[in-house]
Amino acid sequence: MTTKPLKLKELAKGEDRFAHGHRMCAGCGAPIVVKQVLMATDYPIIASNATGCLEVSSCIQQFTAWKIPWIHSAFENAAATISGVEAMYKSLVKQGKLEDKQVKFIAFGGDGGTYDIGFQSLSGAMERGHDMMYICYDNGAYMNTGIQRSSATPFGADTTTCPAGDVIPGKPQQRKDLTRIMAAHGIPYVAQASPAHWMDLMKKVQKAFEIKGPKFMNIISPCNRGWRSRTDDAIMLSRLAVDTCYWPLYEIENGVTKITYKPKEKKALIDFLKPQGRFKHMFAKENEWMLKQAQEQVDAQWERLLKEDSAVREEKPAEG
Amino acid sequence: MSKKFWETLPQGSVVLEAGSSAKFKTGGWRSMKPKWIEENCIQCLFCWMYCPDMSVKVTAEGKRAEFNYDYCKGCGICALECPGKKGNKAIVMEEEGK
Ligand SMILES: Cc1ncc(C[n+]2csc(CCOP(=O)(O)OP(=O)(O)O)c2C)c(N)n1
Ligand code: SF4
Ligand code: SF4
Numbered sequence: 001m002t003t004k005p006l007k008l009k010e011l012a013k014g015e016d017r018f019a020h021g022h023r024m025c026a027g028c029g030a031p032i033v034v035k036q037v038l039m040a041t042d043y044p045i046i047a048s049n050a051t052g053c054l055e056v057s058s059c060i061q062q063f064t065a066w067k068i069p070w071i072h073s074a075f076e077n078a079a080a081t082i083s084g085v086e087a088m089y090k091s092l093v094k095q096g097k098l099e100d101k102q103v104k105f106i107a108f109g110g111d112g113g114t115y116d117i118g119f120q121s122l123s124g125a126m127e128r129g130h131d132m133m134y135i136c137y138d139n140g141a142y143m144n145t146g147i148q149r150s151s152a153t154p155f156g157a158d159t160t161t162c163p164a165g166d167v168i169p170g171k172p173q174q175r176k177d178l179t180r181i182m183a184a185h186g187i188p189y190v191a192q193a194s195p196a197h198w199m200d201l202m203k204k205v206q207k208a209f210e211i212k213g214p215k216f217m218n219i220i221s222p223c224n225r226g227w228r229s230r231t232d233d234a235i236m237l238s239r240l241a242v243d244t245c246y247w248p249l250y251e252i253e254n255g256v257t258k259i260t261y262k263p264k265e266k267k268a269l270i271d272f273l274k275p276q277g278r279f280k281h282m283f284a285k286e287n288e289w290m291l292k293q294a295q296e297q298v299d300a301q302w303e304r305l306l307k308e309d310s311a312v313r314e315e316k317p318a319e320g
Numbered sequence: 321m322s323k324k325f326w327e328t329l330p331q332g333s334v335v336l337e338a339g340s341s342a343k344f345k346t347g348g349w350r351s352m353k354p355k356w357i358e359e360n361c362i363q364c365l366f367c368w369m370y371c372p373d374m375s376v377k378v379t380a381e382g383k384r385a386e387f388n389y390d391y392c393k394g395c396g397i398c399a400l401e402c403p404g405k406k407g408n409k410a411i412v413m414e415e416e417g418k
Contacts, residue, residue, distance in 0.1 A: 008365040009382040020374040020391035021341030026349060027395030031372040058341070065341040198369055232396030232413075235370050 003206045004042055006199050011039055015067075022065035023057040027231035029221035029238060030054045031065075032195045033137045034108065037219075038068065040202035041209055046085055047071070047106040050078035050113030053144040053223075054137060076117040078107040079125040079134055086130045104209050105132040111152035112142040115178050126185045126214040133208050136178065137221035147226040151176040154246075155297060156290045157278045159226070164281040169290060174297055182216040183252045189215040191251035191260075196239035200249055200260055207251075220247045228277025240272040245302040250309075257308040266302070269295045342391075346373065350394035352413045354387055360410035367398035367411060 004010075017038040024031050030053060038045065046069045049055040055072050058065040073081045086105045092098035107125075109118050114136040122134055141159050142148040149159040155174045158164040162171040183190040189211050193201040201219065208215040220241050222234040229237065241247035242261065246269060249261040270291060273279040282290045330336060363384055368376040375392035377385040399411040 008369060009363075012365055012368055012378040013380065013382045016374050018374070019339035019341050020388065021344040021346060022373070023341075023344070023346065024372065026372075026393035027397055028372055032370060035372075035374065036369075059335065060341075060344075062335055062337070063341045063344050064335045064337070065339065067338040195370070230396070231394075232400045234372070234395075235397055235401050 003210070004040075006040075006202050006206075014039065017045070017067045018058075019065045019067060021063065023060060024053060025223075025225055025231075027224050027234050028053070029139065029195060029223065029234040030110075030137045031058075032234065033135075033201075033219050033221050034058075036195055036198050036201050037106070037135060037205050040205035041104070043104045043209055044068070044101050045104050045106055046082070046089075047108060048073070048078045048082035048085065050107070050109035050118050051075035051144075052110035052113050052142075053139075054108060054110065056144060075113055077121045078109045078113060078118055079122040079132075082107040082132050083125040083128065083130040086132050090131075105130070107132065107134045109134070109136055110143070111136060111138040111140060111178075112148075112150045114138075115151045115176055122182075122216075123185065126182065126187050126216065130214055131212055133205075133215040133217065134182075136216075136218045138178075138218055139221045139223035139226060140175075141223075141226050143223045143226045152178065155294050156282050156287075158228075158281060159278070169281055169287050170278075177301070179216075179218045182218075183255075185214075185216075186255070187214040187216060188212075189251065189253055191217050192247065192249060193217060193219045194238040194242050194247055194249060195219065195221070196235045197242060197249060197261060204251060204260070207253075211253075226278065228280070229275050233275060237272065237275065240267065240275075243267045244269045244272045244298065246272050246298050248302060248305055250305060256310045257305070258311065259305060259309045269298050345390045346393055347390045350389075350392060350416050352394040352396060353389070353416045354392065354394065354396070354399055354411050355414050356384075356387060357408075357410050357412065360405045360408045362403065362405055362410070364403060366401045366403070370397050370401050372397065 018035045048071045082105050093100045140153050147159050148161040156170040158170045164170040179192050191204040222237045243263045244267045250259045373391050375388040396413050399413045402411040404410045
């Protein structure tokens with residue numbers, strides 16, 4: 001199949017594969033992520049979905065927002081579910097019982113369902129080499145059940161299970177770098193994206209669908225309820241996350257790392273933190289060390305990524 | 321609402337109608353309402369791309385049309401992202417019902 005051109009005017013003529021009438025909160029980032037992912041391609045898609053905001057709000061009783069075959073089974077097994085669907089599809093095609101329509105398989109999961117509870121099922125599906133894509137919409141906590149911390153929650157964030165107060169100043173730990181962990185599985189394609197950079201996101205989806213085997217994409221997905229921010233800032237914050245290098249846009253294709261977007265001017269991390277109430281306490285005088293530490297973490301990760309970037313590596317003289 | 325009994329439900333809780341959420345209108349959630357000022361619109365379609373509720377209509381020619389107030393939840397993302405013409409926004413948020 002030819003990869004469709006990413007021109008807004010052309011895309012806008014197409015039909016949405018994710019319908020209005022879903023019940024995500026006003027201004028949620030997740031439906032934006034989903035619509036962009038599905039819009040990137042004309043391939044038929046079958047998706048599974050881990051329990052979470054996206055799942056509970058997109059299919060309620062007889063009301064579904066999905067215009068593609070979609071399956072929900074549980075919180076911890078979105079990857080296992082779709083890997084089974086993919087295996088069955090392959091088998092039926094092989095037996096001649098089904099015509100191969102080049103169906104693509106996606107599992108969607110929140111960060112709780114991906115970084116934590118669904119992690120072993122994800123890791124297993126990737127290791128088994130299924131021809132599927134896993135997409136994590138990362139809003140940095142278990143939002144659907146009331147903002148509990150996950151291993152994706154950023155350092156210092158206030159959540160209901162690491163509340164900022166007299167005992168602790170928000171989450172004491174750094175977030176887990178799942179994108180790197182997925183790359184360490186040695187799968188052919190891993191990428192990080194942001195809905196503010198819709199073209200970059202869609203290009204990555206398109207690229208992933210042309211690659212056989214397991215793929216993983218981690219996509220930042222602002223949640224104004226959990227981030228304690230405004231309903232209109234999902235795109236603004238997902239852009240600031242990129243411009244501060246908190247959420248770098250990059251891909252790792254067959255082990256080769258490429259930064260797909262470098263901010264012209266790297267913004268200070270506080271530009272991303274300040275509009276979010278979950279980081280409010282970090283701006284108190286006694287917590288200034290936290291802002292410094294959070295900035296250092298981002299700097300260290302960005303420096304490391306820059307060193308790994310293939311564009312940079314190629315310029316260096318060969319060693320030895 | 322008529323009562324549904326289990327015998328009438330499809331097996332395995334399958335939903336057979338794709339995109340049936342369109343039967344559930346979310347426009348009533350809105351407390352703020354986006355207003356489109358066409359003369360300031362540069363047809364960039366960012367509002368269409370970023371709307372989480374697929375509530376910016378587009379014509380068959382790919383041109384920006386009115387909002388779909390049946391579903392728009394009034395989040396304001398479209399207004400914030402609208403570049404407008406010469407600094408004049410083509411989308412402004414107004415209090416609903418005014
Ligand atoms: C095994 C299991 N444990 C707990 C729950 C309750 N539960 C439902 S949704 C959810 C949170 C989902 O969080 P995440 O995956 O981060 O997605 P989000 O809601 O943030 O989009 C939890 C804990 C469940 N459904 N199943
Ligand atoms: S974002 Fe603004 S300028 Fe762009 S199409 Fe929408 S209304 Fe027009
Ligand atoms: S206010 Fe929000 S829901 Fe309404 S059209 Fe704008 S972006 Fe879409």
